[in-house]
Amino acid sequence: MTEIVIVLSTAHAAALGSVRTFPGLLAARSGEEIWVRGIPAGKPDKKISVLPVMHTYFMDEQERLFAPAAQTPVAMLPALEWIPLLSFIKVTLPVSALPGVLEAPQRVKLVRRNGNVIIPGNDALLTSLEIWDTYVSTAPLVRLQHLYFAVSENREALIIGTPIMPLPGKTYILGDNILLPAGYDFDPPAITSLVTTTLNPLHDGILLFHENGHWEKIKFDCFVPATRSAVRLTNSMI
Amino acid sequence: MELTNFIAGLINDGKVKVVPELLAFEAEDLRLATIHLQQYYEDDIQEMPAAAPSFDENAALWAARYLYTAVQFILLRNLDETTMQEHLLPYSGELTPAAMYSADLTLRYLPDLFDLAKGLSPNDPLVKLMKETAQLWPFSSAGIPMSENTDLSVIFSHASLKQAYIDRIITARNLHKCQQPDCYPLVLEALGAYAADLWPQFEPSFND
Structure with a gap:
């Protein structure tokens, strides 16, 4: 097996923020799912292990997907538009409060x-x-x-x-x-x-x-x- | 139109041409050259401090001819010293601020001729003659080393020339000249409290 592929619900997309800087990770959206590949086979990083995944697969060189400990593949890796996770998860600056609405322009003094x-x-x-x-x-x-x-x-x-x-x-x-x-x-x-x-x-x-x-x-x-x-x-x- | 073209080349792009033989300038050439010099004077006084000296046609024309002939002698090395002295005649008029400034319109390029003539021996009659001329026209030779006996009275008698002379010394960063007793207080006044910023090398030389 060459790498691990995980599938998350789009509702949990924010959780990927903790691993977005990991090198080599690619992500793609498929309907209500987010697929992430590029996780090295073996013992994954702890931050990856705690992600709220729906499915975890091991993938061989022919891009066949295996369930954990299974000997036969269950699917092929879908053809998706893979992009680096860094680009997939955009960074936004946190705000300290809800944006207010100015009723009148403030003059510079x-x-x-x-x-x-x-x-x-x-x-x-x-x-x-x-x-x-x-x-x-x-x-x-x-x-x-x-x-x-x-x-x-x-x-x-x-x-x-x-x-x-x-x-x-x-x-x-x-x-x-x-x-x-x-x-x-x-x-x-x-x-x-x-x-x-x-x-x-x-x-x-x-x-x-x-x-x-x-x-x-x-x-x-x-x-x-x-x-x-x-x-x-x-x-x-x- | 040799002299006219020479002046135009000097003013416009700093490149000049001279004919390879000593010929007298035609009257029409001298007339047009004077017009060029007058026009150059009108432009140049815009950069002069205060009210510049008036235009002295004779001095301006003499200097242009002198420079032209000096370039010829640098290139024509077969001409002897006697011929040189016959053609590079000193200015015969009175040395007034107007003459000093009008001659400077072209004589300011005299220091560049020293560069052109640096392949010549320091004892070459032409080099000696040009040095004598530079000594007599100190306003035009502010940027080059000169004898301490240079007479600056004409320059210092005119406010515009005096300020412009100090400007030139500072622009050339000529530490030797600014140490001259006449110049030092004026350089100091020009730099004021900003000597360390405007000319960092200025003060240390006086603390030595």
């Missing part, structure tokens, strides 16, 4: 961080195009080479990168492609990943949040390297 928190270095600055242009005009090139900027129609410049320059404007902290005003956080902070997956599912831009919870998405291709010519040209066109 920002709150000031409480206590003496250490704010990491600023990652972005929102300032006016005039201030940015004046700075870039005389700033050392080495200070600009790691900066990128985007400009809005109302002549506001958002500069990201390091080292951020000490200019008048609002400073922001970058994380998960979200720019939050320095000193602010989401309320509650744990919704950061939810905000990202909901508002920026393609990760193709940066979400700029304002203190009042309003936000805008700035696509990555709106940012250009902070060269003197780029800033001057932008200033002359807007």
